[in-house]
Amino acid sequence: MEHPFGYKHYVAYYRVSTQRQGASGLGLSAQRTSVSSFIYNRGEIVAEFTDIESGKQNNRPELLKAIAHCKQQGGVLLIAKLDRLTRNVAFIFTLRDSGVEFVCADMPEANTLTIGVMATMAQHEREVIGDRTRKALAEKKRAGFVLGKPENLTAEATQKGLVIRQQNARAHENNRRAAAYARSLRGAGENWSDIAATLNEHGFRTRRGKLFQAVQVQRLIALFN
Numbered sequence: 001m002e003h004p005f006g007y008k009h010y011v012a013y014y015r016v017s018t019q020r021q022g023a024s025g026l027g028l029s030a031q032r033t034s035v036s037s038f039i040y041n042r043g044e045i046v047a048e049f050t051d052i053e054s055g056k057q058n059n060r061p062e063l064l065k066a067i068a069h070c071k072q073q074g075g076v077l078l079i080a081k082l083d084r085l086t087r088n089v090a091f092i093f094t095l096r097d098s099g100v101e102f103v104c105a106d107m108p109e110a111n112t113l114t115i116g117v118m119a120t121m122a123q124h125e126r127e128v129i130g131d132r133t134r135k136a137l138a139e140k141k142r143a144g145f146v147l148g149k150p151e152n153l154t155a156e157a158t159q160k161g162l163v164i165r166q167q168n169a170r171a172h173e174n175n176r177r178a179a180a181y182a183r184s185l186r187g188a189g190e191n192w193s194d195i196a197a198t199l200n201e202h203g204f205r206t207r208r209g210k211l212f213q214a215v216q217v218q219r220l221i222a223l224f225n
Contacts, residue, residue, distance in 0.1 A: 034081070076103060183221055185198060
């Protein structure tokens with residue numbers, strides 16, 4: 001089949017902020033619809049990657065895989081909306097400098113400059129909201145309010161929170177892959193520090209986007225035992 005001029009191969013990247021959204025498809029369905037509408041008669045999707053992470057995180061494993069795929073195969077990174085990519089302006093320009101072509105389905109005519117400006121504004125808005133929240137909490141504290149809920153400090157509530165965090169950690173796809181890899185390395189006789197270094201070298205990160213340490217590897221394997 002002969003393709004029209006300008007026909008391209010796209011690598012679609014989707015992101016949802018919570019495990020609940022990832023499991024239910026909320027948000028993800030709308031992103032897929034936006035991407036499908038964009039590529040009509042423009043090209044085809046050759047690969048898809050989905051992260052369940054906060055927009056504040058830059059070390060998202062599936063996004064890094066999508067970028068690597070674009071570099072290796074010469075594809076165009078396609079995102080439904082700019083805020084699905086990142087709210088960190090530094091990352092926008094890191095992506096630009098990597099040489100990977102990318103486009104946002106909601107504003108395909110935008111260039112690197114306009115995308116950079118919008119990312120800067122999004123980051124500034126996030127910082128302003130955070131600053132406003134901190135100031136409001138400080139004012140309440142000065143006025144004598146007790147911040148937080150005392151009932152959440154009970155042993156039962158603490159244990160309940162731990163169980164929920166463990167469930168979320170087990171549901172995280174990157175954690176499952178990292179645990180399986182770490183378990184195989186441990187079975188081969190590797191020590192905890194070497195396993196952590198190997199995971200980091202292969203692009204694995206903790207659920208919060210940080211580098212693995214020996215103690216975190218131990219906890220990860222224990223989590224899935």
